[in-house]
Amino acid sequence: MTCEEARERLDDHVNGDLSADVAADLARHLAVCQGCRTEERELRALLARASSLARDVTPERDLWPEIRDRIERRSVDAFFEVGSWATWRTAAAAVLILATTAVVSYWLGRSSVTFPPSAGAESPGATLAGGVETEFAEARLKLRAWLADNRGSLPPDSLQRIEGNLRVIDDSIAQIRAALDKDPTSPELNRLLLATYRREVQLLQRANAWSARI
């Protein structure tokens, strides 16, 4: 066996994949060839280092919040893509069920949005999301005002679609608020409410940007 043949077989050799005959030939070569023995030693050392590497590696930052946001965003988008009242009722029922389970403690522990006590509030659902909801409310008021002022600049069919989507969103917000009146401390409902506001603002922002382009 030549050195070239031996080195071609070293990978299979260290993997234990050589037949007995070829393995014996290689062993004879290694016994008399220091260069190939060095190659074999280096290869085994490399594999030992590779196998000693920890398979678990901790990321430098917490990747979960973005995963959670992407999952939630897709859920809301999927809901609004359908947008039917029947679908909404089903989704709302599911949310109410979720809100009464261990999910509540999960959201209370993980959410970046705080949920102050609702005692004394005129409308508990209106206060739970605090300043975040106020910011969304201001943004949506501005964008709704823009839409009212610029109805004439939008193609009729586009305007019809935008206003149809906004009606669905309004219905959804009303339903979420009604559910919040019954369960004002539900973090899941609050998150859904904020996600719905966010969806509305995004829709209006897209319409605004699109209108500017045309």
Next chain:
Amino acid sequence: MRADEPERGWEVVRGSAGSDSEDAVWVRQARAGDLAAFERIYDKFHRRIYGLCLRMSGDRSAAEELVQETFVRVWQKLHLVEAQRNFPAWLYRVAVNVVLSDRRSARRRARFIDSRQDPLDAERPRPGAGPAGHEASLDLERAMENLPPRARAVFVLHDIEGRRHEEIAHLTGVAVGTSKAQLHRARRLLREALRP
């Protein structure tokens, strides 16, 4: 390979903490829409998946995105996996798919940007980062980052993750002989990079 194919390689991730039945319970809960249960799945497996993505991509930022894409995709496809079956192996296969498809997308984007580019360029070490220019003190992780992408992927799957060539060929869509050739190349380049 599709993510919903029967699971293999379950033994690769069986060593993670916790019991199989615990996984099965969480998977069932997550399939019902319980995001808290899915977070427990993430907490248990994300380091394993991150390690895989980091070494296969050779890029920390890309690995973070690949982990996120993996878990988002897993959430979307949970209905395809049976809770009692080998969820960790299925998760692992989804992650490998995500990494490989991302590499293929990156290559397509590169070719689109410059149609004159030699497709084999992606297989060459980055300029100035090749084994020949490496200091002897480079550790294995650093040396792996500078491997050509295909050779690195095969090395990670075979020599770190413990996969056999037949499975690597199945996962990556290449012939077994090609997988062996890439492994041979990766080991040679790494030995050269790590020599004193």
